[in-house]
Amino acid sequence: MYELKIALRQILSRKKQTLFAILAVALAVAVITVMMAMLSGFQDELVRSSIENNPHIVISPQDEGEEFIHLYRYTSALIAKKEGVIAVSPKYLGQAALEYRDNAEGVSLQGVNPESEENVMRVNKDVIEGDLLTLVHTKYGILLGDRLAENLEVHIGDLSLIHISEPTRLRRISY
16 A cells, blocks of 8 residues: 555656656557557458459379360360359460560569359459450450550550560550
């Protein structure tokens, strides 16, 4: 009981300092609470976007030396028939250089079927200009990220060159 009397005497004798200390602790608790709420929300958003922007299962060729899965249409059809499978989209990955006028950039190519890719990844909602599904009717169409298009100074409908290990072809731009 003696300790309580001493504590009360000290607290009441220095009212400004006591008020300042209480406000500082209250502010610190409020800041920590807000930060924890923000981090929790950020974590939920990060998990949601990671799940949404990546396929749940990726099937690669059996042998490391192979570049693609032979009979991929047949394999895709078999996978699509499995119970619980919502969508399947075959994809071919490769490296290339994309050139427009005097600008060139190294790129990672993803060859996709726009319709099946939209069912898996919901890409069209992130397209700024144009439409992913218009690539279905384009023989040599390509979809670019906004930063790549800005770096190349390229616009929708422009013709650009893609340099790959196969013969060079002109591609029409969509992003």
